Amino acid sequence: MPPPSEPEEELHRLAREIAEHDHRYHREARPTISDFAYDQLRMRYEELRQTNLFPTSAVKVGDDRVDRFRKVAHGEPMLSLNNTYGRDELHHFVERVEQAAGGPVEFIVEPKIDGVALAITYHNGSLFHALTRGNGIEGDDVTANVQTVAEIPKKIFLQEGEVRGEIYLAEQDFLALNAEREEAGDEPYANARNLAAGSLKLLDPRQAARRRLRFLAYDIVGAAVSTQWDVLQTLRRLGFPTNDGFLAKFFDEIWRHIEFLNVERTRRAFGTDGAVVKVNDRTLRTTLGAQSSAPRWAIAYKFAPKRATTVLENIQLRVGRTGIVTPVAVLTPVSLAGSLIGSATLHNGDDIARKDLRIGDTVFLEKAGEVIPAVVGVAMERRPVDAVPYVFPANCPACGARLVRIEGEVARRCLNSNCPPQLARRLEHFAAKTAMDIATLGPARIGQLMERGLVRNFTDIYSLDEAVLAQLPGMGPRSAKNLLAAIAASKGQPPWRLLHGLGIPHVGAQTAKLLLHHWHTLHAIAAADEEALRHCDGIGEIVAASIFRFFHDAANLCLLKNLSTLGLTLAEAQSAPQPMSRFFGKSFAITGSFEFMGRDELRRHIEGCGGVVREALSKQVNVLLVGDGPGSKLARAEEFGIEIVDAATLRSWMQDKTHSPQSNTIP
Numbered sequence: 319m320p321p322p323s324e325p326e327e328e329l330h331r332l333a334r335e336i337a338e339h340d341h342r343y344h345r346e347a348r349p350t351i352s353d354f355a356y357d358q359l360r361m362r363y364e365e366l367r368q369t370n371l372f373p374t375s376a377v378k379v380g381d382d383r384v385d386r387f388r389k390v391a392h393g394e395p396m397l398s399l400n401n402t403y404g405r406d407e408l409h410h411f412v413e414r415v416e417q418a419a420g421g422p423v424e425f426i427v428e429p430k431i432d433g434v435a436l437a438i439t440y441h442n443g444s445l446f447h448a449l450t451r452g453n454g455i456e457g458d459d460v461t462a463n464v465q466t467v468a469e470i471p472k473k474i475f476l477q478e479g480e481v482r483g484e485i486y487l488a489e490q491d492f493l494a495l496n497a498e499r500e501e502a503g504d505e506p507y508a509n510a511r512n513l514a515a516g517s518l519k520l521l522d523p524r525q526a527a528r529r530r531l532r533f534l535a536y537d538i539v540g541a542a543v544s545t546q547w548d549v550l551q552t553l554r555r556l557g558f559p560t561n562d563g564f565l566a567k568f569f570d571e572i573w574r575h576i577e578f579l580n581v582e583r584t585r586r587a588f589g590t591d592g593a594v595v596k597v598n599d600r601t602l603r604t605t606l607g608a609q610s611s612a613p614r615w616a617i618a619y620k621f622a623p624k625r626a627t628t629v630l631e632n633i634q635l636r637v638g639r640t641g642i643v644t645p646v647a648v649l650t651p652v653s654l655a656g657s658l659i660g661s662a663t664l665h666n667g668d669d670i671a672r673k674d675l676r677i678g679d680t681v682f683l684e685k686a687g688e689v690i691p692a693v694v695g696v697a698m699e700r701r702p703v704d705a706v707p708y709v710f711p712a713n714c715p716a717c718g719a720r721l722v723r724i725e726g727e728v729a730r731r732c733l734n735s736n737c738p739p740q741l742a743r744r745l746e747h748f749a750a751k752t753a754m755d756i757a758t759l760g761p762a763r764i765g766q767l768m769e770r771g772l773v774r775n776f777t778d779i780y781s782l783d784e785a786v787l788a789q790l791p792g793m794g795p796r797s798a799k800n801l802l803a804a805i806a807a808s809k810g811q812p813p814w815r816l817l818h819g820l821g822i823p824h825v826g827a828q829t830a831k832l833l834l835h836h837w838h839t840l841h842a843i844a845a846a847d848e849e850a851l852r853h854c855d856g857i858g859e860i861v862a863a864s865i866f867r868f869f870h871d872a873a874n875l876c877l878l879k880n881l882s883t884l885g886l887t888l889a890e891a892q893s894a895p896q897p898m899s900r901f902f903g904k905s906f907a908i909t910g911s912f913e914f915m916g917r918d919e920l921r922r923h924i925e926g927c928g929g930v931v932r933e934a935l936s937k938q939v940n941v942l943l944v945g946d947g948p949g950s951k952l953a954r955a956e957e958f959g960i961e962i963v964d965a966a967t968l969r970s971w972m973q974d975k976t977h978s979p980q981s982n983t984i985p
């Protein structure tokens with residue numbers, strides 16, 4: 319066989335690269351390049367393929383299927399869309415369609431939501447199953463997770479049909495969830511789309527319910543509707559949130575709508591990465607048909623990402639609370655999409671190596687649908703001659719301990735639990751508002767106390783001396799007194815705050831509450847075996863292992879003993895009226911709204927009385943609280959034989975002083 323020619327080699331290399339990026343994007347929800355950079359690769363591939371007649375096939379659409387889900391075939395293939403970034407190319411698309419139709423065509427322009435495609439089938443008017451795109455022919459059955467998405471109606475006035483749309487996360491929810499993940503020591507997601515994709519593929523629907531997933535519908539399969547405009551109206555009438563659609567008869571009109579959407583995009587709650595231009599007439603669509611993996615009647619016009627060029631001045635390493643060492647790019651500050659960017663996370667060592675980033679390099683910084691700007695590549699032609707490949711240090715930059723890679727993790731960790739920045743982050747976390755809530759004990763104060771050797775661990779906080787504190791720069795007698803009062807008050811914080819404050823990897827506030835609800839005391843949790851932890855409702859394997867490991871470390875058991883001696887609250891208060899409460903020890907789900915109380919308030923009240931509130935309805939739920947406008951939970955509760963309590967009864971339970979621990983809040 320003759321050796322492969324240069325373009326042929328490039329073609330094979332590109333195919334391998336594309337396949338690798340597809341895997342990261344679709345299966346792992348952890349892409350390492352921007353959508354824009356990926357599209358460039360695909361375009362180059364197509365260009366080579368079409369100009370050289372090699373026996374290659376078009377690269378297939380990405381495949382999101384993973385082993386752990388049941389596979390179900392789509393009634394009709396779920397195609398992808400052809401992409402373009404150019405006005406001329408879009409113009410050609412319009413001309414091609416009009417030529418094929420033999421006359422003028424009406425188009426509809428919709429925002430392109432940067433989420434995850436979902437197909438929901440309704441059977442006898444009820445949600446039957448929900449599938450991801452998968453390989454286009456069959457998808458993963460993610461029904462259990464989709465059942466928890468409030469925006470998706472579970473019953474509709476359409477006997478049989480399939481609704482397609484996009485699952486996404488609102489920007490503010492993405493930021494809040496990522497902050498929570500970081501707090502619990504988990505790696506944050508790079509963007510909202512990845513977090514949405516990861517959430518759909520969670521094995522525990524209760525976890526998925528906490529992700530606040532949202533949905534926008536854009537298609538109905540198998541319904542007699544003649545235009546896309548009417549599809550959107552019908553979807554709205556059926557109770558689905560939908561996109562806006564703009565009708566256009568001429569190219570200039572299409573272009574105006576696209577420009578409008580590009581300006582509008584920053585004002586939307588969801589990320590849009592472009593516009594979809596579709597033929598409005600559904601009969602014409604059938605005539606036009608599809609070509610390999612994309613229809614001929616639609617195209618996605620993608621907005622080019624906002625890009626800036628700057629210099630990578632340095633790579634600093636930040637040691638987090640759980641010892642994860644994260645590389646951070648120090649950049650010559652540059653303005654990008656309205657904000658001044660001077661640093662950006664580089665995720666991990668592998669990422670730096672993959673992009674071959676070197677100190678002194680001129681790099682590209684991009685912000686597309688993503689909220690967080692990312693370093694996407696290097697201007698090779700501007701690389702300084704003396705630039706050397708970056709070598710991730712073998713030792714912790716702060717304490718010198720050897721860094722290790724835990725199996726299955728990309729991150730490198732410093733395992734020295736006395737490493738100063740780790741200690742500082744742990745103390746900051748302990749005192750933070752979300753944990754022990756010790757006012758005025760913030761990062762700066764902790765730094766100062768650590769520097770002077772006054773605080774090295776949690777127990778030291780409770781042995782501070784007033785006279786010594788009063789002498790510290792910026793303190794004085796009054797502040798010293800206030801700080802000590804706040805510290806003393808924190809001894810009475812509920813034990814879930816203490817457990818959360820200990821900073822056990824993967825144990826956030828929610829998990830801490832679950833654990834205490836089940837075991838009531840920190841000592842009982844420390845004594846629980848791994849098997850028992852795993853069986854606690856809402857605790858997964860990784861979390862159980864992490865808790866078990868923590869409490870099987872002699873130093874941590876000693877810490878627990880010391881905290882107890884110091885008078886911190888390690889057990890839930892057995893306050894007398896609690897077991898009497900109607901809510902005590904029971905598990906509740908809520909449907910509909912209550913005029914006398916918001917949901918959050920209601921949840922707090924129930925939790926305060928020793929009950930738990932669950933997002934999803936399962937057989938573990940004892941009581942369903944039914945307010946105005948109940949959803950599908952009601953029918954399912956009846957089916958499961960779960961006790962149903964209406965608003966009036968709920969109100970009487972709450973006003974029942976003998977059953978309630980506190981005076982209640984109902985007017």
Ligand code: IVH
Nearest residue numbers: 397398399428429430431435484536594613
């Ligand atoms: S229509 C034949 N409309 O983008 C596929 N898709 O890159 C017809 N998407 O697979 C899809 N917003 O997951 C359509 N307004 C919109 C969309 C949209 C986002 C997604 C969808 C599609 C992908 C293609």
